[in-house]
Amino acid sequence: MCAERSAEDSMESPGNGIDMSSHVPVMADEVVDFFAGDLNEGLLVDGTAGAGGHLAMLSRALPGMSFLAVDRDPSAVEILRSRFSDNPDVIVRQGSYTEIPEIINELSLGKASAALFDLGLSSIQLDDPQRGFSYRYEGPLDMRFDDSKGEAAAELLNRISEKEIADIIYNYGEEGRSRRIAKAIAQNRPVSTTLELARIVNASVRRGSNKILSRVFQALRIAVNGELDQLNRLIDELNGWTEVDARIAFITFHSIEDRKIKLLFRDTAGYRQYSPRWVVPGEDEVRRNSRARSARLRMGIRT
Ligand SMILES: C[S@@+](CC[C@H](N)C(=O)[O-])C[C@H]1O[C@@H](n2cnc3c(N)ncnc32)[C@H](O)[C@@H]1O
Numbered sequence: 128m129c130a131e132r133s134a135e136d137s138m139e140s141p142g143n144g145i146d147m148s149s150h151v152p153v154m155a156d157e158v159v160d161f162f163a164g165d166l167n168e169g170l171l172v173d174g175t176a177g178a179g180g181h182l183a184m185l186s187r188a189l190p191g192m193s194f195l196a197v198d199r200d201p202s203a204v205e206i207l208r209s210r211f212s213d214n215p216d217v218i219v220r221q222g223s224y225t226e227i228p229e230i231i232n233e234l235s236l237g238k239a240s241a242a243l244f245d246l247g248l249s250s251i252q253l254d255d256p257q258r259g260f261s262y263r264y265e266g267p268l269d270m271r272f273d274d275s276k277g278e279a280a281a282e283l284l285n286r287i288s289e290k291e292i293a294d295i296i297y298n299y300g301e302e303g304r305s306r307r308i309a310k311a312i313a314q315n316r317p318v319s320t321t322l323e324l325a326r327i328v329n330a331s332v333r334r335g336s337n338k339i340l341s342r343v344f345q346a347l348r349i350a351v352n353g354e355l356d357q358l359n360r361l362i363d364e365l366n367g368w369t370e371v372d373a374r375i376a377f378i379t380f381h382s383i384e385d386r387k388i389k390l391l392f393r394d395t396a397g398y399r400q401y402s403p404r405w406v407v408p409g410e411d412e413v414r415r416n417s418r419a420r421s422a423r424l425r426m427g428i429r430t
Pocket residue numbers: 150151152153174175176177178179180181182197198199200203222223224225245246247248249272357
């Protein structure tokens with residue numbers, strides 16, 4: 128049985144000083160409706176569980192299900208462990224969603240009847256200056272979801288060629304002034320903090336704006352975390368650990384990711400699109416939560 132939780136519980140502090148209300152789950156009602164339509168037993172995997180916002184609602188709406196919560200970020204996992212410590216139906220593991228097959232095996236959980244992936248980063252990560260995700264706060268230019276692995280954004284920027292920087296900004300940020308921005312970054316290396324990078328980017332274009340900074344920071348984050356490689360691997364392996372008829376939902380914030388999911392559900396054997404195939408947040412939600420504005424929820428079924 129699920130532990131009973133009130134609506135307010137979804138915002139409670141887990142006791143580690145982090146304000147849970149700072150991350151509002153995107154299209155939460157739509158996500159719950161999609162999964163709650165059909166499921167009353169089995170395993171639901173939240174592969175990007177973050178602050179547990181979606182998971183808290185799903186665990187209330189789907190008594191009888193078991194839940195596996197995975198996140199790559201050790202501090203998100205700390206929040207999840209604390210938030211669901213009184214819920215025996217929720218198992219929390221740190222790791223990438225590409226490691227889900229091994230985690231399921233190790234825990235003998237069997238195949239999943241449902242899976243959710245809310246891609247990107249949480250407001251808790253974005254608003255922590257020490258993580259280096261935001262151009263609004265001074266902090267080390269890090270941007271790793273798991274800072275025990277790989278190269279921080281500053282190390283990457285200071286190592287690669289001007290052309291590689293331009294390609295990252297163009298391909299992952301869809302920013303047309305990528306060459307000019309890359310040239311300015313290369314000329315001003317080494318770069319080590321968020322605001323240093325923001326100043327260089329703004330000075331390199333005629334009129335700097337938050338939109339340009341958002342694109343550059345998003346592009347770097349995607350590169351630092353190898354997000355598209357991770358997503359490709361997840362897509363390749365998804366049918367190995369989900370059962371036939373499993374419900375699968377992705378929330379994407381970027382057109383490259385979104386296209387991959389569209390192709391997965393529309394054109395890949397073993398999947399079909401759910402109707403509606405995708406949903407965007409309503410005006411009210413976007414007003415309440417500006418992070419939701421570029422989100423798209425795509426839904427599919429394993430066949
Ligand atoms: C938008 S947040 C999820 C928020 C969550 N749905 C909620 O309601 O609280 C995305 C999360 O995905 C995690 N993440 C990013 N890439 C990942 C990966 N490859 N594997 C697992 N988690 C990942 C991030 O650390 C972040 O916590």
